Amino acid sequence: MGSQLTLVLIDGTDKAEKARELLTHASIKFHEVDIRHNGAAPYLSRDFGPGVSLPLLVVDGTPISGLEEIRHFAQSFGAGE
Amino acid sequence: MRVVCTGQSGLNKTQFLRGVQQFARKRGHDVRIYDIGTLLCEEAGVDANAILNLRLPHLECLRRQVHRSIVDDLAQQEDEHAILCTHAAFRWQFGLFLAISPEDLAAFKPDTFVTLIDDVDAIKLELDKRRQGHPERPLLSLLDILYWREEEIDITQLCARFLSSSGPKIDSFIVPKMHQVATCDGTVQMLKENTRLFYRLMFERDRRKRFYASFPVSQVMGHERIWNEITGYRASLREAFIVTDPLDIAETRLSMEYAVAVELKQIRKGKFTYDVRGEPVVMREDEVRLAIDVIEEQINARDFRLVDQNEFVFAFLPLLKSGIPAGSWGVNAELTHAHDTGKPTFILCKKPKNLGPFRRMATRFFSNIEEAFAVFKEWGWIPEDEEGDENNG
Numbered sequence: 251m252g253s254q255l256t257l258v259l260i261d262g263t264d265k266a267e268k269a270r271e272l273l274t275h276a277s278i279k280f281h282e283v284d285i286r287h288n289g290a291a292p293y294l295s296r297d298f299g300p301g302v303s304l305p306l307l308v309v310d311g312t313p314i315s316g317l318e319e320i321r322h323f324a325q326s327f328g329a330g331e
Numbered sequence: 332m333r334v335v336c337t338g339q340s341g342l343n344k345t346q347f348l349r350g351v352q353q354f355a356r357k358r359g360h361d362v363r364i365y366d367i368g369t370l371l372c373e374e375a376g377v378d379a380n381a382i383l384n385l386r387l388p389h390l391e392c393l394r395r396q397v398h399r400s401i402v403d404d405l406a407q408q409e410d411e412h413a414i415l416c417t418h419a420a421f422r423w424q425f426g427l428f429l430a431i432s433p434e435d436l437a438a439f440k441p442d443t444f445v446t447l448i449d450d451v452d453a454i455k456l457e458l459d460k461r462r463q464g465h466p467e468r469p470l471l472s473l474l475d476i477l478y479w480r481e482e483e484i485d486i487t488q489l490c491a492r493f494l495s496s497s498g499p500k501i502d503s504f505i506v507p508k509m510h511q512v513a514t515c516d517g518t519v520q521m522l523k524e525n526t527r528l529f530y531r532l533m534f535e536r537d538r539r540k541r542f543y544a545s546f547p548v549s550q551v552m553g554h555e556r557i558w559n560e561i562t563g564y565r566a567s568l569r570e571a572f573i574v575t576d577p578l579d580i581a582e583t584r585l586s587m588e589y590a591v592a593v594e595l596k597q598i599r600k601g602k603f604t605y606d607v608r609g610e611p612v613v614m615r616e617d618e619v620r621l622a623i624d625v626i627e628e629q630i631n632a633r634d635f636r637l638v639d640q641n642e643f644v645f646a647f648l649p650l651l652k653s654g655i656p657a658g659s660w661g662v663n664a665e666l667t668h669a670h671d672t673g674k675p676t677f678i679l680c681k682k683p684k685n686l687g688p689f690r691r692m693a694t695r696f697f698s699n700i701e702e703a704f705a706v707f708k709e710w711g712w713i714p715e716d717e718e719g720d721e722n723n724g
Contacts, residue, residue: 254652256553260594283553285587289513290552292584295623296630297549297659304590311550311657 255280258294259305269305269320276324280307332412332533333440337419337431337487338447339479341454341461342508344416345369347447350526351414351533360534361410367417367430370397380465383423391432398435405439412533415439419446419486422479424469429486433493444491444503445532446484450582451476451622452607452614453509459612473585473614473622477629484636504532504640505633507579512565515558522608531573538714540707541573543638545646545666547659548578557649557657564647564679567700571713575637577661583630586623589616634661635668644669645703646693648680656680666692679703 257273259266261284273280285291285304295302298313307314307323314323338344345366352362372382374393383390405413418430454476462468471479484505491503506529512521531539544565551557568574592603601616638644646666648656669676675694680686683696690696697703707713 254554258552260591263594265594281553286517286591288517288552289515289558290548291517291587292513292581293548293578294552294583295586295627296583297547297661304594308550308552310651310653310655311547311659313549 253310254308256283256308257281257305258283258285258288258291258308260285265305265317268317269307272317272321272324273307276327278324278327332442334414334443334445334533335431335436335439335441335487335490336414336416336445336447337483338508339418339422339454339476339483341457341476342447342449343457344447347508347524347526347529348414348416350524351529354526354530355412355534358530358534360412362412362414362533363405363408363410365401365404365413365415367394367397367415370401380467383421384467387425387428394430394432395435398438402438413439414533415441419483419490420479422469422471422475424467427479427482431486431490433490436490437494437497441494441501443533444487444501445529446487446503446505447508448480448484448505448580449508450580450584450607451480451626452582452585452612454480455614456607456610456612472618474618474625477622477625481629502536502640505575505636506532507576509579510569510576511579511581512562514562515553515555520562525579528569528573535573535714539571539573540643540712541575541641542568543575543641543644543665543669544568544577545638545644545662547648547657547662550657550659551649551651554651557651560649561647564700567704568645571704571707573641575641577634577637580633582626585614585619585626589619589623631664634665638665638669638674639672642674644674644676646676646678648678648686650681654682654685656682656685658686677703 255278257269257280259269302313303316305317305320307320314320336344336348348364352364355362368379371393372379374397375382375385405411421428421430451473455473458471462470488503491501495501506525508525510521510523510525514520546561565576588605592598597603598616602613603616604611604613644665646662648658651657666676670692677695677697678693679697679700681698683690704713
């Protein structure tokens with residue numbers, strides 16, 4: 251069984267597009283969630299803390315917060331392949 | 332049973348308690364409601380917008396008179412179930428001042444204290460509505476509302492402890508006014524008053540166990556199957572027990588809505604608008620930024636208090652696609668807090684071994700909800716005469 255990756259974003263923003271691009275380029279499969287249409291979204295900062303920023307990649311429950319961290323994740327994923 | 336129900340302005344406490352009264356009547360209990368605010372206005376001959384403008388000694392005198400008449404009235408009743416509806420404190424033009432005194436409450440002889448709470452944005456909306464056409468009412472910021480809510484809780488708990496020191500222990504509970512359930516895609520599935528929870532705290536504490544429901548939320552976002560499993564677990568637990576559900580306070584939505592507004596450049600002239608329970612509310616950006624930090628701070632303290640007021644923590648850790656049980660800092664902290672304060676914890680998880688050595692902190696594991704309920708039934712924890720339908724409330 252593989253890991254469960256969820257990309258949480260605000261659809262239509264440049265950052266969202268960039269995060270998608272980074273993950274797709276590294277051949278990472280992910281599930282996408284628009285924060286404006288999600289039942290858990292109101293509790294996002296409750297679970298991950300106020301420092302959480304979008305886009306957010308949730309890997310098996312662990313948050314990777316913001317474009318820079320997602321970039322590092324995608325790069326390390328590519329390196330490990 | 333006699334309950335003192337406190338809570339800040341904007342909750343519409345009396346309306347909520349009328350619902351509890353009706354719910355109780357259907358189950359054979361007549362409950363009298365004494366609304367201190369209404370009784371004070373009647374006694375003083377002024378309306379609700381002016382009562383708090385009276386000088387404090389005058390107000391205290393009136394309050395004492397009102398409390399005396401309540402005690403006299405109760406002495407003449409055959410059925411003694413009553414709820415005293417009051418603020419613990421007021422925030423008005425002159426700042427903060429107490430709205431209750433231990434002496435008055437002692438004469439009422441309460442069995443239980445309850446503090447109602449609700450999302451800060453919902454309170455803000457209601458208070459702003461009340462202020463329309465009444466500029467004499469204070470304009471309360473989100474921070475004022477957040478702090479006032481804590482003051483209500485603290486003063487109420489202090490009164491409960493004070494009265495307990497000279498008699499049997501009197502419990503004090505925090506009750507979210509609304510029960511909130513959303514579908515995986517964010518559609519509001521249920522937004523109803525926690526009438527049944529209040530009723531059960533009042534009348535059924537001797538026959539129903541009290542649980543704190545602990546479960547991951549954001550970690551499972553977007554995964555409909557898991558989300559539905561969590562929703563089912565929350566509903567099953569609520570049906571049978573007295574359950575505190577941390578998702579009944581959803582005000583971190585403010586942080587999310589603000590982040591979205593910033594990202595989409597929707598902040599105009601330092602203000603942004605968003606929907607609170609279907610109604611638009613305009614907020615000042617500087618006010619929101621300050622409030623967001625306080626909301627975060629209050630979650631910790633409040634969730635631990637909610638754990639403390641229950642007998643057990645029942646955590647649900649659904650399995651992710653990878654086979655790893657979904658957890659969260661929140662769930663871990665709540666389980667640890669319960670463990671460290673000597674509270675039994677139950678964990679619902681299909682693969683408990685995947686939780687590692689710390690799983691030993693749990694009192695018992697169940698692989699599914701049916702197994703848990705079969706065991707609870709065996710222990711005599713499930714009342715036989717289930718009324719079942721939450722919609723009755």
